[in-house]
Amino acid sequence: MDFEKLEQLCNKHDITIAQLERKLDFGNGTIRLWRTRQPLAINVKKVADFFGVQMEELLKEDNDER
Secondary structure (H helix, E strand, O other), X not given: OOHHHHHHHHHHOOOOHXXXXXXXXXXXXXXXXXXXOOXXXXXXXXXXXXXXXXXXXXXXXXXXXX
8 A cells, every 4th residue: 555645645635534434434444554454355445435536546556666
């Protein structure tokens, strides 16, 4: 999960991570855990649908080491 991309989307849409969690009926702190844990695909889909983006956009990480 590209957490930085998720934060950028939140900033662009003027919503905090906590507000996003509430809107999507996630538990408090759920999204913050995604910094170190992989989220469930169903939850990534909910976030992608909320922002109107593809799941792949949230999942791919920019990696210059390739």
